Amino acid sequence: MFTTTQRLDYNVYVVTPEFLTNATVDCRQNVTVGFSNTISDATDYNKTKPLNATMINYYNQTVSDEVWWSEDMCDISRELQANATKDLLVRLDNADCISAYGPGSGLMKGYANLLLVAKGKPAETNNTVLMSFRYEAFVSNYTANRWICDPNYLATHGNKCNYKEVALNDADSWSLAHPIATEEEYWKFVPGEEWTIDYCLAEPTHLTGMCQLQYSLVIMLAVLFANATKLFCIIYILTTHLDTVLATIGDAISSFLEVPDPVTMNRPFLSRGQARQFKKESPGLAVPYHPHKLRWWQAPSWARWIITLFFCILAIAITGKLLTYGNESFMGYSYGEYSSPYEVGFGTYSEYAVLNIFSTGSSNLTSKDFDSNSILITMVAVANLPQVIVSCLYFAYNTIYTSMVSADEWSRFTVHRKALRTTDPRGEQRSTYWLSLPWTYALPLAVASSVLHWLISQSLFVSRTEILNTRGEPEPISYMNVGYNPLAILIALLFGVSMVLAMILNGFRKLTDGSVLVGNNSLAISAACHREKDEGAEKRRVMWGAVRHEAEDGTPGHCCFSSEHVEKPRVRDKYL
Numbered sequence: 376m377f378t379t380t381q382r383l384d385y386n387v388y389v390v391t392p393e394f395l396t397n398a399t400v401d402c403r404q405n406v407t408v409g410f411s412n413t414i415s416d417a418t419d420y421n422k423t424k425p426l427n428a429t430m431i432n433y434y435n436q437t438v439s440d441e442v443w444w445s446e447d448m449c450d451i452s453r454e455l456q457a458n459a460t461k462d463l464l465v466r467l468d469n470a471d472c473i474s475a476y477g478p479g480s481g482l483m484k485g486y487a488n489l490l491l492v493a494k495g496k497p498a499e500t501n502n503t504v505l506m507s508f509r510y511e512a513f514v515s516n517y518t519a520n521r522w523i524c525d526p527n528y529l530a531t532h533g534n535k536c537n538y539k540e541v542a543l544n545d546a547d548s549w550s551l552a553h554p555i556a557t558e559e560e561y562w563k564f565v566p567g568e569e570w571t572i573d574y575c576l577a578e579p580t581h582l583t584g585m586c587q588l589q590y591s592l593v594i595m596l597a598v599l600f601a602n603a604t605k606l607f608c609i610i611y612i613l614t615t616h617l618d619t620v621l622a623t624i625g626d627a628i629s630s631f632l633e634v635p636d637p638v639t640m641n642r643p644f645l646s647r648g649q650a651r652q653f654k655k656e657s658p659g660l661a662v663p664y665h666p667h668k669l670r671w672w673q674a675p676s677w678a679r680w681i682i683t684l685f686f687c688i689l690a691i692a693i694t695g696k697l698l699t700y701g702n703e704s705f706m707g708y709s710y711g712e713y714s715s716p717y718e719v720g721f722g723t724y725s726e727y728a729v730l731n732i733f734s735t736g737s738s739n740l741t742s743k744d745f746d747s748n749s750i751l752i753t754m755v756a757v758a759n760l761p762q763v764i765v766s767c768l769y770f771a772y773n774t775i776y777t778s779m780v781s782a783d784e785w786s787r788f789t790v791h792r793k794a795l796r797t798t799d800p801r802g803e804q805r806s807t808y809w810l811s812l813p814w815t816y817a818l819p820l821a822v823a824s825s826v827l828h829w830l831i832s833q834s835l836f837v838s839r840t841e842i843l844n845t846r847g848e849p850e851p852i853s854y855m856n857v858g859y860n861p862l863a864i865l866i867a868l869l870f871g872v873s874m875v876l877a878m879i880l881n882g883f884r885k886l887t888d889g890s891v892l893v894g895n896n897s898l899a900i901s902a903a904c905h906r907e908k909d910e911g912a913e914k915r916r917v918m919w920g921a922v923r924h925e926a927e928d929g930t931p932g933h934c935c936f937s938s939e940h941v942e943k944p945r946v947r948d949k950y951l
Contacts, residue, residue: 379589379839380724383582384850385510386451386488387522389551389570391496394503395460400453448507451845455490455578464490464576470546472575477523477538479510479726487580487845491551493570505570506551525550526569582847589839591751623807624781624895625795631904632913632936639902644934644950650898661931661949667892672882674782674894675775683771687875690764691868698864701728705861716861722833726840729856730757750855754837758857761831765871769824773812775878776820780812781895786886788936789943792918802914823874830867835859905935912938925949 394400458464465486467475475486493505508522524536528545541549550571621627639645644662645653672680705716708727719725787793794803812820840854886892893899906912907922920941924932925948932950944950 379841381582381841381843383487383510383580384842384844385486385578386448386845387491387506387508387510388448388452388455388489388504389491389493389506389572391493391503391505392573393496394456394490395492397456397503400449400456400504448509451488452504452507455488455576458578459490459576463578465579467575467577468546469549469572469574470542472572472577473523473538473542473546473549475577477542485579485581486577487582488578490576491572492574492576494573495571497570522551526552578845580845582843582845591755594752594755620798622798623796624784624900625797625804625807627897627900628904628917628936629795629797629801629804629913631901632906632917635905636901639898640905641951642902645893645899645902647892647894647896647899650893650896650902653898661925661951663947663949664934664944666944666946669782669786669886669892670882671779671783671884671886672879673892674886675778679771679775679778683768683775684875684879686771687768687871690768691872691875694761694864694868694871698861698868701859701864702861717865719860719862721866722836722860722863724836724838724858725860726854728859728861730859751837754855754857758835758837761835762828765827765831772874772878773820776816776881777812778894779882780816782892783884783886785893788917788919790887792916794916795913802911803916804914823870827867827870827874830863830870833860833863834867835864903935905933906937907933907935909937909939912936920944921948921950 388394455464472489472491476489496503497505510522523538524532524541525545527550528541529536548571550569552569619626619630621630639653642653644664649662675683702716705725705727706713713719713727716728719728794805796805796807798807800806836858838856838858842850842854844850893903903919915938917936917938918941919934919936921932921934921944922937922939922941924942924945926932929949932944932948934944934950
């Protein structure tokens with residue numbers, strides 16, 4: 376799913392006071408200007424025609440591969456003049472007008488076409504329409520509100536426009552001028568053409584600020600197929616594989632107590648490290664008992680810790696670097712509208728925060744391209760790539776916790792007699808959590824993972840913008856991009872860092888009894904389950920310890936799980 380914002384391509388007119396009282400409308404300047412790559416592209420626009428040579432020279436352009444065109448806006452200006460005489464337009468003072476139209480057509484609400492009434496008629500012109508343009512076609516998605524700022528303001532502020540500052544400090548002296556495009560600059564202003572604005576007349580509308588939640592049929596079918604396949608596999612496994620499941624440490628202990636493993640016969644005292652060096656052919660040797668002070672971080676192997684932390688830190692570092700780059704790019708495009716990229720609302724799309732990495736730029740996409748699955752799927756893949764990466768990291772993250780909690784669960788059997796936690800309980804056995812972790816860890820980790828994925832969805836997303844004219848009709852020019860939100864990325868980054876730190880801090884906890892580190896090593900578990908008699912011990916409450924100690928004649932003792940009386944192994948005594 377992705378959001379579609381409907382932006383309004385409104386018309387702006389700078390007019391003299393005589394415009395409102397004249398019987399007719401002077402249309403000599405009543406056009407908007409733009410260019411397309413081909414004549415066919417230009418003529419796709421309603422009511423458009425190529426600019427004549429006089430108009431081309433006026434805009435100081437030479438005809439090259441681009442085709443310059445203009446759109447006659449006389450009908451709209453006549454309609455606005457009629458509505459003004461009927462008091463159907465809303466009068467705004469300069470400050471309110473700048474505040475209403477300053478955010479750009481994507482964020483403004485309640486208003487459409489606009490008449491900016493100058494304080495007087497310039498001596499050098501007889502026109503009543505001093506300047507006119509269409510927002511999207513002339514100003515574009517990136518320059519946003521720059522038309523709000525007068526030439527003097529732009530000159531003194533590095534061509535950056537902060538409409539809030541203009542509304543607060545310069546509303547009374549607000550003036551506009553006619554811009555022209557040059558080879559040296561994107562635009563500049565015609566010298567001497569500055570008109571001080573007296574007030575505004577805004578056309579009320581219900582069209583602005585509308586959003587839609589849409590979906591791709593291809594992607595939806597792919598998701599449904601994947602989930603149906605997953606459901607089929609689950610049902611198939613449940614109905615065909617009816618063997619005993621070894622999903623928890625309790626399942627393993629129960630299985631090895633019921634049927635002792637001959638491979639570890641006469642080797643019933645193995646730590647995880649000794650189990651990794653185990654050789655089947657080696658004779659059983661009595662091992663002296665030396666307790667160690669162990670902590671949780673020792674349960675996972677060094678390789679697992681290094682791999683997990685390396686990729687977590689790498690992901691955090693890359694995200695931080697990309698966020699810094701994105702912030703710099705954001706401020707380069709914002710034209711002074713934002714003093715910080717984190718001022719953009721949480722999870723909100725901004726035209727300044729987009730990934731310009733596609734061969735088809737946002738300004739070249741049209742509404743026809745919205746039906747292109749290749750473009751959409753490419754953007755969806757880019758937007759969801761962090762989700763895949765975080766999911767993979769979470770598997771490694773969860774494995775670290777599983778190893779640590781398993782080691783702690785094992786150590787508890789050395790100090791407390793407990794019923795085994797199994798998938799299929801028998802006798803005094805307890806039911807499993809159905810997860811690799813107890814609820815006290817599984818639920819917080821699941822919630823944390825869900826929150827992180829949600830934050831990422833607010834950080835990077837596909838957003839498309841559909842342009843409507845003031846009558847609510849869609850126009851060919853549209854925008855579709857992968858947008859990012861700096862504030863959401865920062866929060867996701869800090870949340871991810873906190874999850875990694877929480878894992879590391881948990882690693883410093885002491886095991887309940889740090890005498891032997893077994894973890895979830897199957898050889899070490901099987902070695903600890905060679906009971907002496909004690910039939911049916913797996914169905915009762917069990918405890919690990921010494922069923923007998925080393926004898927005076929040197930006969931080694933024996934440690935195992937037992938439902939009968941056991942004692943703590945003696946230091947330096949030898950056990951099998």
